[in-house]
Amino acid sequence: MTVETINPATGKIEYTLELMDAAAIEAILAASASAFPQWSARPLPERGDLLRKVGAQLRIRRDDIQKIMTAEMGKLRKEALAEIDKCADACDYYAEHAAVYLEDQPIATEASSSYVRFEPIGCVLAVMPWNFPIWQVFRFLAPALMAGNVAVLKHASNVPRCADVIAEALRDAGIPPGVFAALHIDNDQAADVLRDKRVAAVTLTGSERAGRSIAANAGDQLKKCVMELGGSDAFVVLEDADLDKTVAGAVASRFGNAGQTCIAAKRFIVVEGIADAFVQRFVEAAARLELGDPQDEATTLAPMARQDLRDELHKQVQASIARGAKPLLGCEPSASYAGYPASILDAVVPGMPAYEEELFGPVASILRVADEAEAVRVANDTTFGLGGSVWTGDRERGNRVARQLQCGAAFVNAVVKSDARLPFGGTKRSGFGRELAEHGIHEFMNIKSVYVA
Numbered sequence: 001m002t003v004e005t006i007n008p009a010t011g012k013i014e015y016t017l018e019l020m021d022a023a024a025i026e027a028i029l030a031a032s033a034s035a036f037p038q039w040s041a042r043p044l045p046e047r048g049d050l051l052r053k054v055g056a057q058l059r060i061r062r063d064d065i066q067k068i069m070t071a072e073m074g075k076l077r078k079e080a081l082a083e084i085d086k087c088a089d090a091c092d093y094y095a096e097h098a099a100v101y102l103e104d105q106p107i108a109t110e111a112s113s114s115y116v117r118f119e120p121i122g123c124v125l126a127v128m129p130w131n132f133p134i135w136q137v138f139r140f141l142a143p144a145l146m147a148g149n150v151a152v153l154k155h156a157s158n159v160p161r162c163a164d165v166i167a168e169a170l171r172d173a174g175i176p177p178g179v180f181a182a183l184h185i186d187n188d189q190a191a192d193v194l195r196d197k198r199v200a201a202v203t204l205t206g207s208e209r210a211g212r213s214i215a216a217n218a219g220d221q222l223k224k225c226v227m228e229l230g231g232s233d234a235f236v237v238l239e240d241a242d243l244d245k246t247v248a249g250a251v252a253s254r255f256g257n258a259g260q261t262c263i264a265a266k267r268f269i270v271v272e273g274i275a276d277a278f279v280q281r282f283v284e285a286a287a288r289l290e291l292g293d294p295q296d297e298a299t300t301l302a303p304m305a306r307q308d309l310r311d312e313l314h315k316q317v318q319a320s321i322a323r324g325a326k327p328l329l330g331c332e333p334s335a336s337y338a339g340y341p342a343s344i345l346d347a348v349v350p351g352m353p354a355y356e357e358e359l360f361g362p363v364a365s366i367l368r369v370a371d372e373a374e375a376v377r378v379a380n381d382t383t384f385g386l387g388g389s390v391w392t393g394d395r396e397r398g399n400r401v402a403r404q405l406q407c408g409a410a411f412v413n414a415v416v417k418s419d420a421r422l423p424f425g426g427t428k429r430s431g432f433g434r435e436l437a438e439h440g441i442h443e444f445m446n447i448k449s450v451y452v453a
């Protein structure tokens, strides 16, 4: 089958490719199975040196990779460059820290020696989304390779060249054949790959819909899975917040990456004492964002990644307005192919898509509440639990509120972000399992107890 990718800034066909057939998939799985014993037996410092070389390759190819990201999913040039640098840094981070994370852990028992040992489990299938087409992959891949696992990637169908440049960077860094491969396959073929006995586990970053399907398949096969799914993060503004910092954080968190970030602030929960002032400043700042050519340095708002996603977002906006939400800014698709302007909806209440669902694009929802207690209740009144932030002049108060948020990452006076030093993942329907830090590297390992009487 032939697949086409469309440049979201121009609407032009960017690239066509043939999906792999059964023989090509078989060759990749066979190579992966034969690479695993040698790769996992390789001393950790050698794996670390190779991973550092992968980071170096990303830095060398930075400009080329950026152009591919921008052409395939519309990312702003400066956002793409920052993403590539973050991946290279993550390679260095895991090269440096994996030895500590993977050390045997002595446990005091009555035995002469007892300890926990971390062993790799084999080939992990990664099913990844287009929104951070390089970072989502490295967030999984850097720890997986240091752990001694091997991996195959099924990337989102609109970013096939991003998948290929990752594979090329690994190859040119000297990662042996079979340790990593990009599979150009559809979702049914991916389901077959997960059923293959040479594949030990799966990690998905994507939507709830994909999560249900892949987790069901993994459950059926009794294979370990990690699910990094959607979010509708609360951005809680308390009456003592510093408005300059808070508005800057709100704009960066909601409109960066054209709003297509799982941990973007999506629900702005604002207490009455500051609501009017915050909303006025937020609208003014968001109105200054310039939607345009993502390759142009002057552009500050990227197009959305696909026209169908833009149209889906607009339906959610229209349905929210029909139920009483007030459009304060934007809320009409741009004339450009997949563009949607910075948009703000006020008076968002239960029953509206803007309250109940994830809006995966540049639309902010304002939810007005009476006080801190109501802010916490509304922040937790969601099926999602990925991230959340609290904005206040009082750190202690912020800390107290952050501890009450039902989510995988709560930040005070800072935009929620992923960081190789901190575990990343969700609760509720945002998924389960963790990536990054020590917790992430242990997800796809056999945590083995050794007891010598």
Ligand code: NAP
Pocket (backbone or CB within 6 Å): 127, 128, 129, 130, 131, 136, 154, 155, 156, 157, 158, 186, 187, 190, 191, 205, 206, 207, 208, 209, 210, 211, 213, 214, 227, 228, 229, 230, 231, 261, 262, 263, 358, 360, 386, 426, 430, 431
């Ligand atoms: P998506 O449609 O679920 O796609 C993600 C990946 O899953 C793609 O490779 C896609 O392949 C594949 N896929 C889709 N349906 C599948 C199925 N039924 N079986 C097997 N694979 C399937 O998600 P998206 O639109 O690319 O990404 C947006 C979603 O991802 C948002 O909800 C966002 O919040 C979430 N996300 C979460 C995190 C996190 O860390 N928690 C990070 C980023 C994004 P095709 O492209 O070929 O369909």
